[in-house]
Amino acid sequence: MNPLHRRRLLAVLSSAAIAPALFSGSAHAQNATAGYPARPIKVVVAWSPGGATDLLARTVAIELGKQLGQQVVVDNRPGANGTIGHAQVANAPADGYTLVLATNSTYAIAQHLYKSLPYQQERDLAPIALLAASPLILAVRPGLDVRSVQDLLDLARKAPGKLNIASGGNGSTSHLAAELFMSLTGTTFTHVPYKGGGPATQAVAANEVDAAFLDLGVAVPFATSGRLRAIGVTGNARSAQLPDVPTVSQSGVPAFESTTTFAMFAPAATPKPVIDRLAAAVTASMNQPDLRDKLQRQGVEIVNAGPEALAKSVTTESTKWGAIIRDRHISLD
Known part of the structure; x- marks a missing residue:
């Protein structure tokens, strides 16, 4: 076989091999959302009951359950500035059934306070939605x-x-x-x-x-x-x-401003169709008039932004608070 024919044959065989793989990947993504969610979803709150994050999570969980057609259960896992619960979600199965509703103190601040954490925010957790600020x-x-x-x-x-x-x-x-x-x-x-x-x-x-x-x-x-x-x-x-x-x-302290922001994340390997499904459900939940009125009466400002906006917020918040932590020489290790 001359070299030209050989190269053409190899190209055909390579294309034939790639096509099933692409189809398999597409089928896998479709299977990830087929019937999702098929069972209750757990939302970890890495703080004690009764705090702002817990109250927000329980309010949102009710409406989110309606949007998804499954019960959404809040699970409090307090400790270590929220990093204990955060780590549990980072290491949970990436199937969309274990999420975390966190504050900027954990997803943007903690990495500057601890020399070592059992997870890396951007590597191990996928952004779903920036819900609110207070x-x-x-x-x-x-x-x-x-x-x-x-x-x-x-x-x-x-x-x-x-x-x-x-x-x-x-x-x-x-x-x-x-x-x-x-x-x-x-x-x-x-x-x-x-x-x-x-x-x-x-x-x-x-x-x-x-x-x-x-x-x-x-x-x-x-x-x-x-x-x-x-x-x-x-x-x-x-x-x-x-x-x-x-x-x-x-x-009399003109440069002072500090806000708590609340966001939802999933394990990083969660399939994108599942992330998209969750993000859409959160958006729909936060747009419900009754929920918005209830949160606003509690002094919570609705943000309701998707994964890309949340990823940018993580970077902005991390930069701001990281500088303060360095200037104040704060360390928790």
Whole structure:
């Protein structure tokens, strides 16, 4: 056989070999979504019950279950700034039945706090949707003679380190908000970490700690009933839930802004058709008027963006908080 005929024959045989493989890959992708979901889906929340992430997850899970035609169950796995639950999902079967609803404290901040993690965010977890965002409130215990951010700063400067400030855990957004606050104001507070925003809120209300940056949705009922005093909101605008409370920026710390963002991820090898199905279901869920109204009453701002927007948000948030962690020399190892 001359060389030209030989090359043509090899090309034909190669094409014949590739075609079944392409068909097999396409068939595999179709099989991945055929009948999906066929059983209940578990959404891991890597924080304690009662916090903002838990409340959001339980609200969304009900509507998401309706969209998918299967029950969506919330499973709390708190600890280590959310990384324990995050790692469990990263190592779960990539079949769309185990997801994580996480905050930026885990998906964008944790990697800068720990020298080693049992997973890598971008390698091991696939973005599904950026659901929502929520500012925090700076609150003080009811027994502390503080009525404003400036009052708190004056008191802190008189005795550096004497006042303590709680958070939802080491490396949480509430912890990083406190670090940013201290950095911008030149003050020193003693950090007291709790296992979630719910316990931190209870601690402020019980006069166990002096102050804290707290999840707005969790803390508003405590603030409106007088069980703690809200003196600042961490977003760029006042909250409709607490219209008389100025932002921290308006209160003399102009460069201050800190927001908790909430997002959903799946194990990285989850087939794209499954990711697309989940993303569409989340979008439909977040567009339901009743759900939107309920979350907005809790001070949660609907974002409702898909996988690509979430991937960009991960990068942006990681860059911002990574710089603060380096400047403050924070490490959890």
